[in-house]
Amino acid sequence: MKEETSSPARKPRSDVARNRDRLLRAAREVFGSGSAGASLEAVARRAGVGIGTLYRHFPTREALFETVYRYEVDQLAALAETLAKEAGPVEALRQWLQAQVQLVATKKGMLAALALAAHAPADLYAYSFERLTAAIGILLNRAVDAGELRPDISPEEMLRTLIGLCYLHDQPGWQATVVRLVNVFVDGLLVSRAQPLNNGNYKR
Numbered sequence: 639m640k641e642e643t644s645s646p647a648r649k650p651r652s653d654v655a656r657n658r659d660r661l662l663r664a665a666r667e668v669f670g671s672g673s674a675g676a677s678l679e680a681v682a683r684r685a686g687v688g689i690g691t692l693y694r695h696f697p698t699r700e701a702l703f704e705t706v707y708r709y710e711v712d713q714l715a716a717l718a719e720t721l722a723k724e725a726g727p728v729e730a731l732r733q734w735l736q737a738q739v740q741l742v743a744t745k746k747g748m749l750a751a752l753a754l755a756a757h758a759p760a761d762l763y764a765y766s767f768e769r770l771t772a773a774i775g776i777l778l779n780r781a782v783d784a785g786e787l788r789p790d791i792s793p794e795e796m797l798r799t800l801i802g803l804c805y806l807h808d809q810p811g812w813q814a815t816v817v818r819l820v821n822v823f824v825d826g827l828l829v830s831r832a833q834p835l836n837n838g839n840y841k842r
Contacts, residue, residue, distance in 0.1 A: 658695050660685040665706045669744050678702070704762055710741045711766045718773035727781035728824065734777050735800055735820045738770070739813050742804040771797055787827045799823065 664684035668677075678699065682692045696702035717737055721730035775793035782789045803816050803823075 657685070657687055657691055661687065661692055661695055661702075662706055662709050665702060666710060666744050669706070707745060707762060707766065710744055711769050714738060714741060715769045715773045718776045722776055722780055727777070727784045728786050728828070731774075731777040731781055731787075732821060732824055734774065735824070736817050738774075738797075738800055739804060739816050739820070742801065743813055767797070786829060787824075788829055791827065 661681060665681045668680050668684050678692060679689055681702075682689045685692070692702075696705060714734070714737055718730075718734055721734055724730075725733060771793050774797050778787065778791070778793050778796060781787040800816075800820060803819055804812075807815055
């Protein structure tokens, strides 16, 4: 009988996937803080891995930026579907908009920390805008169909308004200010706080 020989144990592929996920979560936290110390080294430290491990997963700064951003966009798209099942129409919309503020914070932090050009690849923005417009549409249309929000605003208009609010504020703590303004904005769309006119517009 041929004697069996044992081969060296290979590192489980799950470890590779786990390290990648840890790096993505760490990058979101580090870059989202907007700190001057937000660097690739800081991301590796937060994830508990060496800088070499980071570069094996993300060979360039731009690769890390794009992967984190796409990851966040996909998470927001999934969140919209979850909230539509678990929260009331208006509350679900509020929670999603607040999560979107954090996405913008992450992107703003990455642009500064990674010293990237002012504009990322056009296909990345096209991808994110399409995904986020569809996600917000799920929640906005649900609230309109429930008779809780007025129907004269589109998902694209709401998304552009939110992004505009985010980029008008750059001082420390700006996220809390934007979340407060977003709540004021949503309150203004409540059907119970507006009366329709004959031409389909609304008055207070």
